[in-house]
Amino acid sequence: MTDYATLFRSLAAHSQCVYFAYDPVSRQVTYVSPAYEHVLGGDSSRVNAELGRWQQLLHPDDWDYLQEQVALVLSGRPAVEDVELRLRHPDGRRQWLCLTLCRPAAEGEGELLTGTVQDITRVKEYMSNADKFNAKKNATLEILSHDLSGPLLVVQQLAEHVAEQAKNYSNPALDELVRLMRTTCQDSVDLIRDFVNQEFLESANVELKLARLNLVSHLRVLLNNYRDAQHLLDKRIGFTTNAEAIYVYIDDNKFQQVINNLISNALKFTPDGGRIEVHVEERAGRVRVSVQDTGIGIPAKLQPVLFDKFTKARRPGLRGERTIGLGMSVIRTLVLLHDGNISFTSEEGRGTTFIIDLPTVADEQLAHRGPQ
The missing domain is CATH 3.30.565.10 (Histidine kinase-like ATPase, C-terminal domain)
Known part of the structure; x- marks a missing residue:
């Protein structure tokens, strides 16, 4: 049987798209791909410690919007796509992100959420x-x-x-x-x-x-x-x-x-x-x-x-x-x-x-x- 996790590991490692898994019960990121560091400028080993900083950088109008989209997935919707969010960096730079969020179909994963984040600043x-x-x-x-x-x-x-x-x-x-x-x-x-x-x-x-x-x-x-x-x-x-x-x-x-x-x-x-x-x-x-x-x-x-x-x-x-x-x-x-x-x-x-x-x-x- 093909090991798809191994098959796609190289793609995730070199992609400009950030792949992640998040546990909403413990509010912890259980996995984040290497793209996190060059797309968002974070430290993969400290991703959970940095969650508070991302919330502070998120545009206030987008925080409620993000929570609404997460609630839709947790309430049974299979996925939400093209959720556009704005980060306001201390140097005045505005960064646009596009989020896709879904619930895995695999049994035993509980409330675990998986998704992707892409930088769409140039497009916006x-x-x-x-x-x-x-x-x-x-x-x-x-x-x-x-x-x-x-x-x-x-x-x-x-x-x-x-x-x-x-x-x-x-x-x-x-x-x-x-x-x-x-x-x-x-x-x-x-x-x-x-x-x-x-x-x-x-x-x-x-x-x-x-x-x-x-x-x-x-x-x-x-x-x-x-x-x-x-x-x-x-x-x-x-x-x-x-x-x-x-x-x-x-x-x-x-x-x-x-x-x-x-x-x-x-x-x-x-x-x-x-x-x-x-x-x-x-x-x-x-x-x-x-x-x-x-x-x-x-x-x-x-x-x-x-x-x-x-x-x-x-x-x-x-x-x-x-x-x-x-x-x-x-x-x-x-x-x-x-x-x-x-x-x-x-x-x-x-x-x-x-x-x-x-x-x-x-x-x-x-x-x-x-x-x-």
Whole structure:
């Protein structure tokens, strides 16, 4: 019979992955592979003495999360995978670890837990930079769309005025030039919006990649991009929260697209000098994100069909921005894929508030789903 322990001993000795066995009754590590020393910088012979130090280095928000995942395995779940944890070292360095934990199937092992730990710091740093770039890209597209469309629409309106005044001249050449000015401006505005809309619609055709993250810090990065351009948008954009750390399982890029689209709509239907407020709060095991504007509101007759695909509720913005009518339908689909729901209240002449409710990481359904 093949001795698998001997077969894999060499792999464990040279792997960058830390293998371990832990007895939760005695709270002792009964085995740790050599990778412990170069991945975590510890001393294998003193691993149990160093457990207290690892707990001190663990991010406070991650300690409860780790205990919840261990409890899931001890209560009968076979394994938990991709449990991402943060260590805060004294020199200011942040290290990301990925934990997998399971209960051996062998009889006589009692409550013994086995698992692996990998250093994913480089991957997380890369993803963080990519997410920041994506958030800035999306916000920049919306801001450029708003700024580039404005002057073109002004030229279009001037062309319409010239066309009205030129009726008495009976000059076909002049009429044709004015027509070209009007159609060129409108085509340019449509092209800008089509580009931004396509960026958004493509996001709905990709499988969600859920990850546990602090929604407050991620929304703050996104909103800061808009707030930096407030002087260009002629709107005031605010962000408030009732907590600095609210954890959810979401696809960061897709959820940013949802918020970007809601802000885009608010920009289109809020007059210059108006306000757009984004607020996030945790309440009764749910997270609520609201996007409120002081715009023109949604007519009562259009509200029942707002989330329909190719809805009749589509309408041009205050500057003539075109809409394809798919935006709100895609937003609702993305929110539902996150096990959330979206609703709104609106009054003509006073503004609109969109409300998104999401489960927190403590939600029972997501706790059994596990990290993605």
